[in-house]
Each structure stands twice: as C-alpha cells, then as structure tokens.
Amino acid sequence: MKSARMELVLVAALGFSGVALGAFGAHALKPTLAALGTTAIWETAVLYHLVHAVACLWASGHRRLSLVLWALGVVIFSGSLYVLSLTGVRWLGAITPVGGLFLLAGWVAVGFGGKPARPS
Numbered sequence: 001m002k003s004a005r006m007e008l009v010l011v012a013a014l015g016f017s018g019v020a021l022g023a024f025g026a027h028a029l030k031p032t033l034a035a036l037g038t039t040a041i042w043e044t045a046v047l048y049h050l051v052h053a054v055a056c057l058w059a060s061g062h063r064r065l066s067l068v069l070w071a072l073g074v075v076i077f078s079g080s081l082y083v084l085s086l087t088g089v090r091w092l093g094a095i096t097p098v099g100g101l102f103l104l105a106g107w108v109a110v111g112f113g114g115k116p117a118r119p120s
Contacts, residue, residue, distance in 0.1 A: 007060040010071055014053035021082065022046040029086070038085035045081035049074050052103060059106075063113050066106040073102030 025033060025042040033039040052070045059067040077099025084092040 003064075004061050007056075007064070007067060010067070011053065011057045011060050014049070014056055014071065014074060018046060018050040018053050021049065025085075033085060036085065036088050038088065041081050041085040045078040045085065048103065049078040052106075055106070059110075063110060066109040066113065069102050069106035069109055073099045073104075073106060075099070077103060 025039075025046060029042070030039075033042050052074050056067045056070050059070065077096055080092045080095040080099060084090065084096075
C-alpha cells in the first residue's frame with residue numbers, strides 16, 4: 001500500500017474512532033461514566049482525539065512527522081484517558097502527559113516543517 005494511502009487510512013480510522021467513541025460515551029457508557037464521575041475525562045479524550053484527527057488529515061501527504069506524532073499522541077493521551085475513565089485506575093493519569101508531549105511535538109514539527117505545501 002502506498003504511503004499516502006496508508007496515511008489516509010490512518011486518518012480515517014482516527015476520525016471514525018473519535019466519532020464512535022464520542023457517541024459511545026454519550027449513550028452506552030453514560031451511566032457508567034456518571035457513576036464513576038469520569039464523564040469530563042471521557043469528553044476531554046474525545047475532544048483531543050477529534051481535533052487531532054482533523055489535524056492529521058491536514059498533515060497527510062505533506063507533514064508526515066506531525067501526522068505520526070499526533071497519531072501517537074491520540075493513542076497515548078486519549079487512550080489513557082479512555083481507560084482511566086472506565087476503570088478509575090488513577091495511575092494511568094501519569095501516562096497521559098506523555099501523549100500530550102507527542103501532541104505538542106506534532107505542533108512544533110508543523111512550525112519547523114518549512115514552507116507549507118501547495119494544494120494539488
């Protein structure tokens with residue numbers, strides 16, 4: 001599979017899973033998250049997940065480093081928050097900042113990536 005195609009598959013998976021997890025949290029998991037008091041944590045995970053899925057779409061094809069950093073950031077940042085909000089295992093909060101660093105590094109990579117690509 002070509003690299004550009006793989007990037008679009010990754011972006012599609014990030015976007016789809018962000019919407020699906022947002023809906024799942026708002027509906028099927030609503031009682032569980034409310035009982036655990038972790039609804040806001042889930043919502044934060046979904047917000048960062050979706051924002052960076054859109055950023056990855058922009059980055060695909062011309063900002064590969066940012067795309068990779070953001071994808072890793074979503075998995076680690078949002079992933080740890082999803083698990084924390086479902087399990088209440090607080091030590092997972094120590095992993096979340098690592099994901100946040102990947103998200104930040106992706107934005108730094110945008111700034112140091114040279115001139116913006118022209119649309120094809």
